[in-house]
Amino acid sequence: MSTAEFEETATATLDAELGQRSPDAKIEMESRELSVWFGSRKVLEGVSIKFPSNSVTALIGPSGCGKSTYIRTLNRLHELIPGAALAGEVLYEGEDIYAPEIDPVSIRLKIGMVFQKPNPFPSMTIRGNVLSGLKLSGMKRPNHDDIVEETLTAAGLWKEVKDRLDHAAGELSGGQAQRLVIARALAVQPRVLLMDEPCSALDPASTLKVEDTIAELSKSMTIIIVTHNMQQAVRVSDTTAFFLAAENEPGHVVEQGPTTEIFSNPQDERTLDYVNGRFG
Amino acid sequence: MSQHTITYEHSGVRLEEIKKQSPLRPWANRTAKFKLVTALAALIPLLIIAVVYAFTEIPGAIVVVVIYLPMQIISAVIAALLVGGKNAAPDAVIIVLAIGATMLSIIIVASILFTIIIKGFEALSLSFLTQNNEYISPPTPLGYGGIAHALLGTVLIVGIAMVISVPIGIATAVYITEVKGKGANAVRFFVQAESGVPSVVAGLFILTVFILSGAITQSAFAGALAYFILMLPTVARTSEEVLKLIPDDLRTGALALGSTRAKTVMRVVLPAARTGIITATILGIARVMGETAPLLLTALTNDRTIWNPFGDPIASLPTFIFFNVSLPFPSAVSRAWGAALVLMALVSIVFTAARYFGTRKFAKS
Numbered sequence: 001m002s003t004a005e006f007e008e009t010a011t012a013t014l015d016a017e018l019g020q021r022s023p024d025a026k027i028e029m030e031s032r033e034l035s036v037w038f039g040s041r042k043v044l045e046g047v048s049i050k051f052p053s054n055s056v057t058a059l060i061g062p063s064g065c066g067k068s069t070y071i072r073t074l075n076r077l078h079e080l081i082p083g084a085a086l087a088g089e090v091l092y093e094g095e096d097i098y099a100p101e102i103d104p105v106s107i108r109l110k111i112g113m114v115f116q117k118p119n120p121f122p123s124m125t126i127r128g129n130v131l132s133g134l135k136l137s138g139m140k141r142p143n144h145d146d147i148v149e150e151t152l153t154a155a156g157l158w159k160e161v162k163d164r165l166d167h168a169a170g171e172l173s174g175g176q177a178q179r180l181v182i183a184r185a186l187a188v189q190p191r192v193l194l195m196d197e198p199c200s201a202l203d204p205a206s207t208l209k210v211e212d213t214i215a216e217l218s219k220s221m222t223i224i225i226v227t228h229n230m231q232q233a234v235r236v237s238d239t240t241a242f243f244l245a246a247e248n249e250p251g252h253v254v255e256q257g258p259t260t261e262i263f264s265n266p267q268d269e270r271t272l273d274y275v276n277g278r279f280g
Numbered sequence: 281m282s283q284h285t286i287t288y289e290h291s292g293v294r295l296e297e298i299k300k301q302s303p304l305r306p307w308a309n310r311t312a313k314f315k316l317v318t319a320l321a322a323l324i325p326l327l328i329i330a331v332v333y334a335f336t337e338i339p340g341a342i343v344v345v346v347i348y349l350p351m352q353i354i355s356a357v358i359a360a361l362l363v364g365g366k367n368a369a370p371d372a373v374i375i376v377l378a379i380g381a382t383m384l385s386i387i388i389v390a391s392i393l394f395t396i397i398i399k400g401f402e403a404l405s406l407s408f409l410t411q412n413n414e415y416i417s418p419p420t421p422l423g424y425g426g427i428a429h430a431l432l433g434t435v436l437i438v439g440i441a442m443v444i445s446v447p448i449g450i451a452t453a454v455y456i457t458e459v460k461g462k463g464a465n466a467v468r469f470f471v472q473a474e475s476g477v478p479s480v481v482a483g484l485f486i487l488t489v490f491i492l493s494g495a496i497t498q499s500a501f502a503g504a505l506a507y508f509i510l511m512l513p514t515v516a517r518t519s520e521e522v523l524k525l526i527p528d529d530l531r532t533g534a535l536a537l538g539s540t541r542a543k544t545v546m547r548v549v550l551p552a553a554r555t556g557i558i559t560a561t562i563l564g565i566a567r568v569m570g571e572t573a574p575l576l577l578t579a580l581t582n583d584r585t586i587w588n589p590f591g592d593p594i595a596s597l598p599t600f601i602f603f604n605v606s607l608p609f610p611s612a613v614s615r616a617w618g619a620a621l622v623l624m625a626l627v628s629i630v631f632t633a634a635r636y637f638g639t640r641k642f643a644k645s
């Protein structure tokens with residue numbers, strides 16, 4: 001069987017698998033044979049992943065294998081780095097987000113992002129932070145008070161801050177700040193939320209709160225999360241993709257599939273070693 | 281093969297295809313409409329002002345500022361609305377203003393440079409750089425006499441000022457940011473105030489307090505003291521900004537290893553800030569290099585070459601230019617332009633060095 005056929009069968013199998021999970025699983029986003037460069041250095045090669053609607057996908061793998069780079073190509077942040085380049089396709093609702101007539105701003109509105117380090121805007125209040133996306137993008141939504149309450153509730157922060165919405169965001173703890181930026185990302189109603197190690201700077205209690213938030217959000221949006229925490233991947237995600245880069249080689253996806261399979265029954269020995277904490 | 285997971289082995293037919301992919305920058309690809317509209321938006325205003333300039337008597341500067349700039353902004357906004365929607369319009373205005381402001385400063389700098397090079401080049405020769413003015417008088421034709429004595433004077437005065445102000449400036453910055461002593465705010469305030477001291481006042485201060493009192497004579501050292509007053513705030517404040525950028529993690533990291541505060545500053549903080557502090561020094565030098573007024577009061581000038589910084593009045597490039605440019609002899613004016621060219625070259629060397637050290641990363645074990 002040729003590799004192309006293999007790919008096809010395998011993809012079909014995965015689709016069938018996802019189909020079982022939720023019958024109308026449509027593919028919200030996908031990358032096809034995506035390769036990425038910084039200058040002349042290729043850091044990712046041939047990454048093809050499908051992200052079904054309203055699912056949580058965990059991207060795991062050792063540091064430096066290109067996970068952050070990968071998710072930054074999904075909402076066109078990669079191109080902000082001088083010398084950046086790519087090949088292959090990124091599709092959102094079946095359309096190439098890198099097509100020349102596509103406005104990157106509209107892509108970033110639909111595909112929000114939460115970063116590793118909480119980055120609330122220090123000069124704004126808590127409320128101002130939540131609404132900042134609307135101001136910065138010029139998006140018009142009525143009932144700002146409701147938006148603030150809704151998104152902060154969704155991010156699991158409402159109870160803690162409802163009495164001090166007009167205080168500076170700088171007084172929040174790290175975990176609270178991270179949930180604030182999640183609320184901020186939600187206020188512009190993205191369809192997809194990219195999260196790059198959102199809990200790596202947080203304490204266990206805050207981490208669990210963020211995980212609850214992810215579970216709640218995934219009922220209505222597609223989430224792609226990079227994590228170094230294996231238990232977290234198991235707890236929050238439906239599917240998992242394992243990235244790996246050999247020394248001085250571009251990173252690629254070694255194995256992907258339903259999270260339970262990747263962790264309990266990995267097909268590749270390197271996946272087995274990684275999920276059991278034997279390297280990385 | 282598993283029923284569930286895809287293992288993607290990097291081998292076989294698809295992989296060869298993937299390996300052959302070439303890097304693309306799709307975000308740099310513009311639609312034909314975009315290219316056409318932006319080209320028109322740039323060309324139409326230019327064509328209009330070309331016509332206005334050719335067929336009316338309106339002066340060029342007014343054509344550019346009053347007619348061209350607003351027209352270019354309007355055409356950029358229209359173009360942005362056509363290709364990018366209403367969100368793109370503010371970007372277009374900012375881009376036009378930014379490019380306009382950049383062009384303006386480039387034109388100003390370029391015309392200054394151009395004038396100095398054209399006028400200064402006439403005087404330039406090897407003897408101009410190696411001789412002094414001891415055996416010539418202002419009307420002596422070019423080809424005899426030079427500015428070596430003034431160049432040496434500038435180097436001596438700036439060098440001494442640097443040797444005094446850099447350690448004091450860094451110490452001041454360390455006091456404000458690292459020691460955080462009780463007086464830190466007061467010190468910061470006075471340094472700030474000092475940066476507002478007019479250069480002629482700095483010269484006057486040295487003249488009355490040190491020279492007229494008989495403590496020192498008019499000399500390179502006296503000039504350096506006046507320069508020191510001007511350099512110190514630049515060095516101290518730039519160093520302070522640089523030290524503030526050093527993350528606190530580094531300090532606490534060193535303290536947690538049992539380091540004393542002094543060692544933390546000397547071994548960790550200052551080395552981490554090294555490129556920034558070199559930049560601070562160079563900015564301080566650039567600040568004073570062309571200052572004329574303080575030297576007129578403290579160092580005066582001289583036709584001979586003076587090596588002793590504590591002895592006699594000494595020439596420097598700015599005072600040389602000052603005295604020669606006002607003389608009624610074409611050769612003297614030419615020498616002044618030549619000296620201006622050399623001074624500009626010196627300043628450019630200093631700034632190039634600042635850029636070089638400012639962007640280079642040093643590491644030491």
Ligand SMILES: Nc1ncnc2c1ncn2[C@@H]1O[C@H](COP(=O)(O)OP(=O)(O)O)[C@@H](O)[C@H]1O
Binds near residue numbers: 062063064068070081
């Ligand atoms: N801005 C950049 N310029 C050049 N190389 C980069 C840049 N960002 C990341 N890289 C390189 O790309 C590779 C992947 O990095 P990254 O995506 O951050 O990995 P991960 O998130 O999996 O730890 C690394 O080898 C890194 O050195």
Ligand SMILES: [Mg+2]
Binds near residue numbers: 067068069196
């Ligand atoms: Mg990363």
